[in-house]
Amino acid sequence: MVGSDIGIDLGTANVLVYIKGKGVVLREPSVVAFDRDTNKIKAIGEDARLMLGRTPGNIVAVRPLRQGVISDYTVTEKMLRYFIQKSCGKSRFRKPRISVCVPSGVTEVEKKAVEDATYEAGAREVAIIEEPIAAAIGAGIDISKPCGNMIVDIGGGTADIAVISLGGTVVSTSIKVAGDNFDDAIVRYMRKTHNLLIGERTAEEIKIKIGSAYQRPEVVTMDVRGRNLVTGLPKTITVTSDETLEALKEITSQIVEAVHSVLEKTPPELAADVSDRGIVLTGGGSLLYGLEELIEEKTGITTMTAEEPMTAVAVGTGKFVEFLAGKRDDD
Structure with missing residues (x-):
């Protein structure tokens, strides 16, 4: 049966789905937008990410996972179900075996929440794997x-x-302490140093384009738009990679x-x-x-x-099912 083994990297920022024999078939942000008034889900994944910080009052875009842990159970379950269906298609005869990875420091209760949500989303069997092990397998070790x-x-x-x-x-x-904290640090720095208020998405863009953890041989710059906190009006300033080095120093040293x-x-x-x-x-x-x-x-x-750092955990989670099957054969 095709698509019976699935690996899911349930990340705070992105969810990746790996299917045996096909590789990583889906990579979408773990964001869900729903209507507060009707409690209906409006969008999931990339469509919802574009709504972050840009929604009217009744629609909220939320991340159901905070710091690697489920913070909103029902939304996570709906999001998982959507991603599983999207990557496998609806015409499946039997439920898939799914392995999901979690950060190595999670408690038993948090593990159970992930397991239950995955069963609810339509899994036949669930294996929970720790992130570093998945990352190592995915990195080819x-x-x-x-x-x-x-x-x-x-x-x-x-x-x-x-x-x-x-x-x-x-x-x-x-x-x-991870990617989201890099973004927050940039937001704080911009506010403190330039009196400029920027959003989450802008901070992420700065991080990706000119963010630095180590002195660059040549300084790179980027124009950043935000709201001036003194005048309350939109303003554009130029930020350098040296400034991001300063902004991220505390987080990288942690x-x-x-x-x-x-x-x-x-x-x-x-x-x-x-x-x-x-x-x-x-x-x-x-x-x-x-x-x-x-x-x-x-x-x-x-x-x-690693060669593909973004997908290493998802690939490793998928291959872990095969690793387990191999182990079973040995026993």
Whole structure:
């Protein structure tokens, strides 16, 4: 039966769906817009993202996941159902087996919420997998071997850092500091330094185009439009990459700190493996310019970004079903 194995990367910022044999078939923002008056869902995914910060009073665009955890259960379930149907089509005879990944620091209750929502959305079987393991599989690392690999997965709501060996996590930490915090830091900086109020989407654009975690060889600039807080009128200013470096300093150093703390807790044999093999970055947040260099400078360990950092977790989650099936065969 086609499409019976699905991997879902249920992210704070984006949801990705991977189908065995087809690869990543869907990648949409985890945003849902609904009408407050009728409680009906207006749009899901990309259509809803375009509404963020631009809706009339009765329509609200919300993100049902906050920092990697379900904050609105019913909306999450509807969103999942929509994405599963969209990626598999309606003409399915049997329900799919779905593996969903969650940040490594979630509680049992939070895991249960994800599991229930996935069953409600139409799954036959649900496997919950931790994000760093999914990221490692997706980044092409053979996790079944007895040697240490360090993964730093920076998503929208959480950054998961783990040392993996023999298919399991040895040491890990999950911090609620990631892509969304980069955006918030930029919004705060613009308000404080330039008296300019900008929206979430503009902040994200600045982050993607000129955001820096490390000094760039050449300064890049970008024109930013927002509302002047003094006059209350729209205003355009030019922002430089050096300013974003300043704005993001605090957040990037929190991520480096977390990497450091995991390295401190790693058993010596595995720490030696990590120092040989390097640190692998995955997740959309790892695309921030200079993050590799920053981690490398602070830890002294070679750091590289996975080939497809955005889809690594989704691919890994999908392949994890196959990894489990293989394990079952061995048993």
